[in-house]
Amino acid sequence: MELRHLRYFVAVAETLNVRRAAERLHVSQPPLSRQLRDLEEEMGARLFVRTKQGMQLTEAGRFFLKETREILAKTQRALDTVQSAKRGEIGRLTLAYDGSFSDPRLTRVIRQFRQRFPAVDLTFSEMPTHQQIRELLDQHIDLGYLGLRFTELEKELQFEFVSNPAVWLVLPPGHRLARQRKIRLPSLANEPFVAPPRTAFRYRELLLQYCRAAGFEPRMVHESNNGQCMLEMVSAGMGVAVVPESFRRLFAIEVEYRPLALTKSPLEIHIAWHRENHSPVLRSFLEMFREQVHPAGERG
Amino acid sequence: MELRHLRYFVAVAETLNVRRAAERLHVSQPPLSRQLRDLEEEMGARLFVRTKQGMQLTEAGRFFLKETREILAKTQRALDTVQSAKRGEIGRLTLAYDGSFSDPRLTRVIRQFRQRFPAVDLTFSEMPTHQQIRELLDQHIDLGYLGLRFTELEKELQFEFVSNPAVWLVLPPGHRLARQRKIRLPSLANEPFVAPPRTAFRYRELLLQYCRAAGFEPRMVHESNNGQCMLEMVSAGMGVAVVPESFRRLFAIEVEYRPLALTKSPLEIHIAWHRENHSPVLRSFLEMFREQVHPAGERG
DNA sequence: TGTTATGATACTTTGCAGGTATCACGATAT
DNA sequence: ATATCGTGATACCTGCAAAGTATCATAACA
Numbered sequence: 204m205e206l207r208h209l210r211y212f213v214a215v216a217e218t219l220n221v222r223r224a225a226e227r228l229h230v231s232q233p234p235l236s237r238q239l240r241d242l243e244e245e246m247g248a249r250l251f252v253r254t255k256q257g258m259q260l261t262e263a264g265r266f267f268l269k270e271t272r273e274i275l276a277k278t279q280r281a282l283d284t285v286q287s288a289k290r291g292e293i294g295r296l297t298l299a300y301d302g303s304f305s306d307p308r309l310t311r312v313i314r315q316f317r318q319r320f321p322a323v324d325l326t327f328s329e330m331p332t333h334q335q336i337r338e339l340l341d342q343h344i345d346l347g348y349l350g351l352r353f354t355e356l357e358k359e360l361q362f363e364f365v366s367n368p369a370v371w372l373v374l375p376p377g378h379r380l381a382r383q384r385k386i387r388l389p390s391l392a393n394e395p396f397v398a399p400p401r402t403a404f405r406y407r408e409l410l411l412q413y414c415r416a417a418g419f420e421p422r423m424v425h426e427s428n429n430g431q432c433m434l435e436m437v438s439a440g441m442g443v444a445v446v447p448e449s450f451r452r453l454f455a456i457e458v459e460y461r462p463l464a465l466t467k468s469p470l471e472i473h474i475a476w477h478r479e480n481h482s483p484v485l486r487s488f489l490e491m492f493r494e495q496v497h498p499a500g501e502r503g
Numbered sequence: 504m505e506l507r508h509l510r511y512f513v514a515v516a517e518t519l520n521v522r523r524a525a526e527r528l529h530v531s532q533p534p535l536s537r538q539l540r541d542l543e544e545e546m547g548a549r550l551f552v553r554t555k556q557g558m559q560l561t562e563a564g565r566f567f568l569k570e571t572r573e574i575l576a577k578t579q580r581a582l583d584t585v586q587s588a589k590r591g592e593i594g595r596l597t598l599a600y601d602g603s604f605s606d607p608r609l610t611r612v613i614r615q616f617r618q619r620f621p622a623v624d625l626t627f628s629e630m631p632t633h634q635q636i637r638e639l640l641d642q643h644i645d646l647g648y649l650g651l652r653f654t655e656l657e658k659e660l661q662f663e664f665v666s667n668p669a670v671w672l673v674l675p676p677g678h679r680l681a682r683q684r685k686i687r688l689p690s691l692a693n694e695p696f697v698a699p700p701r702t703a704f705r706y707r708e709l710l711l712q713y714c715r716a717a718g719f720e721p722r723m724v725h726e727s728n729n730g731q732c733m734l735e736m737v738s739a740g741m742g743v744a745v746v747p748e749s750f751r752r753l754f755a756i757e758v759e760y761r762p763l764a765l766t767k768s769p770l771e772i773h774i775a776w777h778r779e780n781h782s783p784v785l786r787s788f789l790e791m792f793r794e795q796v797h798p799a800g801e802r803g
Numbered sequence: 804t805g806t807t808a809t810g811a812t813a814c815t816t817t818g819c820a821g822g823t824a825t826c827a828c829g830a831t832a833t
Numbered sequence: 834a835t836a837t838c839g840t841g842a843t844a845c846c847t848g849c850a851a852a853g854t855a856t857c858a859t860a861a862c863a
Contacts, residue, residue, distance in 0.1 A: 204506065204578070204582075205505040205506050205507060206504065206505050206506050207505060207820085209578075220840085220841095221840080221841060221842095222839085222840075222841080230820090230821065230822090231821070231822060231823080232841075232842095233821080233822075233823085233824095233841090233842080233843080233844095234820060234821045234822075235821095236841060236842060236843090237820085237821090237842090237843095238820080238821095240842090246582055246585050246586070247586075247589070248585050248586070248588070248589040249781075250585075252779075252781065253840090253841065253842090254779075254840095257840070257841090258840095258841085261588075261781070261782075262588050262593075262594040262595065262782050262783065262784060263585045263588035263589050263594075263783070266584050266585065266588050266593060266594070267581060267584065267585050267588075270577065270580065270581035270584060271581060273577065274574060274577050274578055274581060277570065277573065277574050277577060278504070278509075278574055280570065281567060281570035281571060281574060282504075282546055284566050284567065284570055285546050285548050285550075285563045285566065285567050286546070286547075286548070288548070288561075288562055288563035288566050288567075289547070289548040289563050293562075293566060294562040294563075294566070295562070481549075481552070481561075482561075482562055483562065483563070484562060507851090520809085520810095521809080521810060521811095522808090522809075522810080530851090530852065530853090531852070531853055531854080532810075532811095533810090533811080533812080533813095533852080533853075533854085533855095534851060534852045534853075535852095536810065536811065536812090537811095537812095537850095537851080537852090538851080540811090553809095553810065553811090554809095557809070557810090558809095558810085804863100805862105805863090806861100806862080806863075807860100807861080807862080807863095808859100808860085808861070808862090809858100809859080809860075809861090810857105810858090810859090811856100811857080811858080811859105812855105812856080812857070812858100813854105813855085813856080813857095814853100814854085814855085814856105815852100815853080815854075815855100816851100816852080816853070816854095817850100817851085817852080817853090818849105818850095818851080818852090819848100819849095819850095819851095820847105820848095820849085820850095821846105821847085821848085821849095822845100822846080822847075822848095823844105823845085823846080823847100824843105824844085824845085824846105825842100825843080825844080825845105826841105826842080826843070826844095827840100827841090827842080827843100828839100828840080828841095828842105829838100829839090829840080830837100830838085830839080830840095831836100831837080831838080831839095832835100832836085832837075832838090833834100833835080833836075833837090
């Protein structure tokens with residue numbers, strides 16, 4: 204039995220007239236008669252009684268009609284579902300972000316996405332950059348939001364630049380440099396630095412490079428475990444630190460923020476996904492994210 | 504799209520291996536590959552990603568698999584339903600009985616049938632014989648339970664003899680004939696007869712024939728509208744009547760019943776159905792009814 | 804480096820859906 | 834009565850597409 208048989212059966216059951224049904228189906232009458240007969244033979248039951256004028260459904264036929272209509276409707280829905288899935292309006296999306304680089308644009312996109320595609324099961328979790336890389340490679344998450352670029356290292360991943368968030372100098376309250384409004388790197392030559400967490404080793408490397416370019420080797424002290432910890436240490440007077448601007452919003456810790464005069468921020472926010480991840484849901488999300496980050500008028 | 508595509512898709516989705524799926528489907532591998540490709544092309548979406556080792560479902564594929572399984576299960580159920588309907592285990596059955604010939608065997612069969620085929624929507628209603636004939640001819644009811652035979656008249660109907668219920672003479676209380684235990688027809692030559700209802704004209708005709716055969720023309724008085732009315736009239740002393748034995752159970756009216764010595768009862772209970780009614784439910788009912796009326800050991 | 808698995812492709816065969824012509828039969832009109 | 838129309842069924846032909854055979858490209862694996 205094929206769907207063709209069901210489609211033909213419904214047409215005849217609805218018109219109770221083989222010729223008109225054939226017309227509606229855009230076939231000639233004899234093949235339709237034949238298919239009907241085949242269908243009846245296959246299930247070993249009459250679905251119609253052939254009377255003088257037209258056909259009449261049998262008891263079995265009436266039941267079959269009801270179920271057949273449901274089957275055909277269900278196949279139509281299945282096709283629609285696939286279309287939706289294809290357009291990325293359905294499915295699952297797992298994304299991660301590095302809390303140190305919290306970006307209101309990201310949460311805004313997520314909110315929008317939830318609204319536009321309510322059928323998508325969207326989960327996201329906080330995760331440091333280095334862990335995101337691992338999870339992306341294992342295809343455990345669909346999209347990462349990373350504080351640094353790893354392009355050269357990870358050929359299996361696709362990176363897309365988002366922004367260069369500024370970095371700020373953080374001073375203990377009342378620090379002598381706090382009197383200046385803007386501070387240049389060389390002024391920090393003799394300051395102890397609160398080191399970024401070991402996990403953010405690439406950021407640390409970049410900081411070192413900048414300092415060396417400014418002509419000094421920074422003295423790293425009291426390595427911290429996370430952003431909050433870094434600020435606590437600075438607040439306690441253990442040293443100065445250089446942190447992403449997002450920290451100002453994230454932590455309510457009593458420290459002084461000062462702009463740092465740098466030719467270019469060491470930070471590069473990227474989103475990243477696995478090259479072999481062709482999920483249409485991901486594509487939909489990327490589209491929406493790009494629109495948020497580079498609104499239509501702002502391009503080129 | 505045909506069910507074939509769905510069956511093939513499920514097999515491949517379950518094995519994630521085209522060759523093994525082909526084996527399971529008893530086809531060779533290339534046609535299966537081709538059908539899969541056709542299916543994907545038709546809905547313009549990839550259902551599988553072809554990787555090094557075997558196939559992997561896409562997001563769309565996973566959704567489609569779920570719905571496809573439901574569709575296939577539903578078609579199976581539809582086929583089963585038709586089989587049940589064919590065996591008369593499902594459907595509708597409308598039957599009527601003439602209350603004047605109420606028969607405990609009929610209600611017993613109905614009770615049994617309800618139990619055995621709970622999925623059958625069984626309705627039955629009281630209806631005088633002549634009306635049943637009309638409704639049978641119009642195919643408004645499936646089965647009638649009639650007090651008289653109409654075989655010669657109604658070629659479109661199929662009759663089946665059930666029984667010859669006895670008729671009883673009904674006398675007003677204290678009537679002179681009530682002293683005899685059994686009464687022969689000629690004794691009634693001079694009695695006024697309470698006539699059966701006009702609708703039961705065939706019964707009336709038969710009664711007349713019997714009386715004429717006994718050598719007298721009965722004097723019919725006070726034509727009644729129904730059985731109850733007949734007995735009321737007899738009870739009021741307006742005359743005598745000849746009624747089916749079921750009246751003794753049906754009506755609690757103060758009259759005297761006496762056996763009537765007749766060579767053969769004028770009553771012939773038949774069941775009847777339309778010749779073109781091939782409803783399997785009807786056939787199931789008939790089978791059960793016959794078993795009740797002529798139990799297995801009693802035949803031949 | 805051969806062997807064995809994977810799925811895809813090229814080509815042939817064949818089964819069957821669909822087409823045309825026609826029949827049998829009944830209803831209806833003439 | 835007879836012709837005409839409408840019903841579905843049947844016989845037969847055609848063509849397409851599903852299924853089969855043989856083979857390839859590729860990757861995993863021994």
